[in-house]
Amino acid sequence: MNKVWLLVLVVFCHEIFSNGVVTNISTRPAVVNVGVILSYNTHIGKVAKVSIEAAIEDVNSDPTVLAGTKINLTMQDSNYSRFLGIVQTLQFIGKDTMAIIGPLNSVTAHVISQITDELQVPLLSYLAVDPALSSLQFPFFVRTSQSDLFQMVAIAEIVDHYGWKEVTAVYVDDDYGRNGIVALGDALVEKRCKISYKAPMPPKATQDDITDILVKVALTESRIIVLHTYDDPGLVVLNVAKYLEMMNSGFVWIATNWLSTILDTDSPLASNVMDDIQGVITLRMYTPDSKLKRKFISRWSNLTGGRNANGSFGLNSYGLYAYDTVWLLAHAIDLFFNHGGDISFSNYIRSTELQGGSLNLDALNIFNGGNLLLKSILQVNMTGVTGPIEFTSDRNFINPAFEVINVIGTGFRRVGYWTNYSGLSVLSPEVLYTKPPNRSSANQRVYSVIWPGQTIQQPRVDMFNGYCIDVFTAAHGFKNRTGERTGKGSGSRTSGPTGVGPVVER
Known part of the structure; x- marks a missing residue:
């Protein structure tokens, strides 16, 4: 290939190239x-x-x-x-x-x-x-x-830490999204967990596409949702999820580091955007403090x-x-x-x-x-x-580590760290590296999380009575509301309700 x-592509470029000059500077x-x-x-x-x-x-x-x-x-x-x-x-x-x-x-x-x-x-x-x-x-x-291999291992260890066994994966349907979810699935299997439902999104999904996808997600058994996509569509997903009452107590949303990137770049976010992401867990690549x-x-x-x-x-x-x-x-x-x-x-x-x-x-x-x-x-x-x-023998950077971030109120707080050395901990990676590695379940710890619905009670994973009917009603209402507000109906752009910038793909 x-x-x-x-x-093929050189046809579009040949006029700007020089005519085959060979350079040799000793x-x-x-x-x-x-x-x-x-x-x-x-x-x-x-x-x-x-x-x-x-x-x-x-x-x-x-x-x-x-x-x-x-x-x-x-x-x-x-x-x-x-x-x-x-x-x-x-x-x-x-x-x-x-x-x-x-x-x-x-x-x-x-x-x-x-x-x-x-x-x-x-x-x-x-x-x-x-x-x-x-x-x-x-x-x-x-x-x-x-x-992202390490980010997916970190998410799998968060899932295992809370005793959940199944997750739903919502992701963009391209190489970045699919391969990331494959890595997540492999990491979950290592913890005797699994992805029970996969919900791929078209790379240029509209609001109506996302609404239809989330309705199907809402009808599945797992309330533990991993969201692996790009920044702008990710915010749209969470906006739609809130309208469908999927950001209420009982749900868990774990977003990959696209969300922490937005929080770092655009803070303070608009209040309506912060309302949509309350209680979400996200990861951020860890970089140690230094001069x-x-x-x-x-x-x-x-x-x-x-x-x-x-x-x-x-x-x-x-x-x-x-x-x-x-x-x-x-x-x-x-x-x-x-x-x-x-x-x-x-x-x-x-x-x-x-x-x-x-x-x-x-x-x-x-x-x-x-x-x-x-x-x-x-x-x-x-x-x-x-x-x-420094590179390892498999050409990854040494000491992969992530911060575990919880979105609350008008901002966010760090509730722990993940390292490839010792797993989940409230101790910084620099402290952990001075100790022998310890990945025992008893050593895995993060601070208390405020979950969606403004609760500190760890969400249950069972079905909600009557929720199936409610979500269909809410989805229909959301589509009507969107069409009336934008005048575009199902053709509205994914960036419509969020007011953030264009998508960056990874």
């Missing part, structure tokens, strides 16, 4: 080319853009990092289009780019990784968290944040206020990982040159039958130093704003 993408160059693919107008994209620009300035202003070499960063806005992301990848590769940071979703990363693998250009992504994006299938793909992190956070308001016409916004975990991704790559480039690497490219098309012609395939070059740069990336051992950065 990779060659098909290369042959000494440290003054400048190296790095590409970035973002979606600016998203919760994660707008934060990552500021973080990456700040990191590039910091790296290039410190001559000790790359011994005088500077990174020439070219940033492209894919406008959350998978096709544009693919085209932009080809554009970068046609301009002798030695590494690419991005994209902002796992679905695009699956396709782009086939191209970067073929042309041996490392692809570093802090947001493509799909567990199926593995180094075995995509050797030049490097994830620079925590894989480096505090210093970067202290700069944030100035960074956002000075560079964005729409004013400042909050810093989320992905922004921290985006910043560290640039530094990781800078240290890797330094190692690359220290190991004798040079910037050289050779033509991808070697067959005389394919050279020349209107497709201009001569412009696609293989990065000859790609394997050495990839090796250098995996050898980096540094401390960044997210804490210690």
Whole structure:
């Protein structure tokens, strides 16, 4: 499939490529080319853009990092289009780019990784968290944040901690959603639990689609619902759920870290949005407190206020990982040159039958130093704003950890931590790492949670008498209300009731 993408998509890009020039620089160059693919107008994209620009300035202003070499960063806005992301990848590769940071979703990363693998250009992504994006299938793909594999293990251990045996999974029906739920199912089986009902949502689901899906969910036995989707549709799901009385006492909603990303980026949220998410449990990638992190956070308001016409916004975990991704790559480039690497490219098309012609395939070059740069990336051992950065043998970051967050009142509170080291705990990961690992059930603990319905009583998992009739009535009323309010009926956009920004896919 990779060659098909290369042959087809280059038609759209050949006019901007140079005519197959081969570059060979045997000494440290003054400048190296790095590409970035973002979606600016998203919760994660707008934060990552500021973080990456700040990191590039910091790296290039410190001559000790790359011994005088500077990174020439070219940033492209894919406008959350998978096709544009693919085209932009080809554009970068046609301009002798030695590494690419991005994209902002796992679905695009699956396709782009086939191209970067073929042309041996490392692809570093802090947001493509799909567990199926593995180094075995995509050797030049490097994830620079925590894989969703660990987030799903954390959710499974939360489910097991409360003694629940079955969950319902509501998720976006694409690679990111499906593969995340597969990982959740595997993690639950390890705890002798299971997903009793799967409710996939179309990637562009309307409010009526979501209402119909939640009606079916309401008729299932499990009241423990895991919501794995993107930020904007996730808020729509919870808005519809509240109207269907699925945010009342007896229900449990566990949202993956799309919700904590919104809370960090857009706080304070509008009161009507906060009303929709009361009692929800969500996860946030854990980054330890440090002088480096505090210093970067202290700069944030100035960074956002000075560079964005729409004013400042909050810093989320992905922004921290985006910043560290640039530094990781800078240290890797330094190692690359220290190991004798040079910037050289050779033509991808070697067959005389394919050279020349209107497709201009001569412009696609293989990065000859790609394997050495990839090796250098995996050898980096540094401390960044997210804490210690080092890769394990399976190319995940060391010490995966999440905060367990409970949405209450006008904000949220941390009720515990999850680490791959000791499971659930109220102790911070730094404290746990000083002790022997202990995953016994007696050692698993979180603080009290305020559940949907403003109750501290742990929800029961049995059926509600009379609820089946009520949910149909509520669903019919919600569709009528939505049609009257928007004037669009079933064709209304998923972002209608929430008032938040566009979707970012992972």
